[in-house]
Amino acid sequence: MISLALPKGSLERRALELFAAAGLPVRRRSERSYRGTVDHTGVSHVAFYKPREIPLVVGDGTFDLGLTGADWVEETGAEVEVVESFDYSRNTERPWRLVLAVPSGHPARSAADLDDGVRVATEYPNIGRRFFREAGRRAEVIVSYGATEAKIPELADAMMDVVETGHSLRQNDLRVIETVRTCGAQLVANPAAYADPARRGVIRNVALLLRAAWVGPAHVLLTVRAPADRLAEVVPAMPGQSWRAGPGLADATMVVLQGVLPRRDVPETIDALLSAGAVNVTESGIGIFATGEAG
Numbered sequence: 001m002i003s004l005a006l007p008k009g010s011l012e013r014r015a016l017e018l019f020a021a022a023g024l025p026v027r028r029r030s031e032r033s034y035r036g037t038v039d040h041t042g043v044s045h046v047a048f049y050k051p052r053e054i055p056l057v058v059g060d061g062t063f064d065l066g067l068t069g070a071d072w073v074e075e076t077g078a079e080v081e082v083v084e085s086f087d088y089s090r091n092t093e094r095p096w097r098l099v100l101a102v103p104s105g106h107p108a109r110s111a112a113d114l115d116d117g118v119r120v121a122t123e124y125p126n127i128g129r130r131f132f133r134e135a136g137r138r139a140e141v142i143v144s145y146g147a148t149e150a151k152i153p154e155l156a157d158a159m160m161d162v163v164e165t166g167h168s169l170r171q172n173d174l175r176v177i178e179t180v181r182t183c184g185a186q187l188v189a190n191p192a193a194y195a196d197p198a199r200r201g202v203i204r205n206v207a208l209l210l211r212a213a214w215v216g217p218a219h220v221l222l223t224v225r226a227p228a229d230r231l232a233e234v235v236p237a238m239p240g241q242s243w244r245a246g247p248g249l250a251d252a253t254m255v256v257l258q259g260v261l262p263r264r265d266v267p268e269t270i271d272a273l274l275s276a277g278a279v280n281v282t283e284s285g286i287g288i289f290a291t292g293e294a295g
């Protein structure tokens with residue numbers, strides 16, 4: 001049996017939707033109840049924690065498995081195994097970004113243009129300090145506990161914060177000068193639990209169900225017919241996860257390729273494939289897309 005920590009707050013609704021879509025509905029007395037169960041014989045109990053705390057309580061073994069944000073996995077430096085990643089945010093089907101932003105009227109175009117000693121407000125002091133060290137700039141990192149945009153101009157000259165739709169930046173007259181990280185939700189496991197065959201089995205099983213629920217609706221399979229003598233142009237336009245399905249049936253000068261890609265990338269990928277010389281492209285839905293260790 002494994003214990004599970006789920007995110008309260010920004011990532012909560014999407015986490016519950018994902019578990020429900022995977023056939024693992026989370027049951028609890030009410031939205032204010034932070035304890036629950038999930039319909040899986042291998043999961044003993046569920047608790048709701050803030051995403052920033054989840055890597056820590058999974059890393060120290062309080063919980064075997066947790067769902068949190070990639071930003072907090074990095075910021076806490078917790079020792080966890082990342083089992084799966086899901087690129088959705090609070091409101092959208094896309095990853096979110098951790099960005100460095102300055103007031104709209106500020107002349108800086110990148111971190112290199114900021115003065116030494118620039119005051120940067122952030123909820124992510126470790127990522128912030130690392131970023132400026134690697135950028136070769138000296139910055140004073142001011143720890144923020146939320147509403148980070150408000151810290152400018154009194155407490156800070158710039159900020160490093162989460163951006164999803166960009167609405168908060170626009171409402172506070174701020175402008176992005178660097179994307180520091182692109183982040184998604186991550187399913188993380190305690191290393192000892194992941195090394196234990198019984199608990200690893202349950203963790204892999206939960207991960208596979210979640211992945212199927214996530215990949216199915218959000219991804220598609222493209223089947224592409226292209227002349228063999230245009231392959232050099234067509235192959236670079238194929239999605240990252242692609243393979244050669246075989247030669248054409250009626251016409252051996254044709255090659256059939258297949259690839260899996262996010263549904264949102266379909267229009268531009270089809271345009272690129274047809275421009276590169278593909279004869280036709282078929283889109284179809286997929287269920288599970290599991291990748292083994294060799295893949």
Ligand SMILES: Nc1ncnc2c1ncn2[C@@H]1O[C@H](COP(=O)(O)OP(=O)(O)OP(=O)(O)O)[C@@H](O)[C@H]1O
Nearest residue numbers: 008009010011050051052069071089090096162164
């Ligand atoms: N649009 C968004 N706004 C804020 N956080 C987001 C958004 N999309 C994804 N996230 C992620 O959700 C998680 C929020 O974690 P946190 O521990 O700060 O709890 P929270 O109470 O949900 O956050 P907050 O209330 O400060 O937005 C982080 O991993 C964050 O990067």
Ligand SMILES: O=P(O)(O)OC[C@H]1O[C@H](OP(=O)(O)OP(=O)(O)O)[C@H](O)[C@@H]1O
Nearest residue numbers: 146147148162163164165166167168169
């Ligand atoms: O790009 P957007 O879609 O506007 O989303 C990003 C904003 O949402 C979050 O704030 P939240 O409302 O969680 O409050 P907080 O600033 O107190 O964390 C985050 O800190 C940004 O301010």
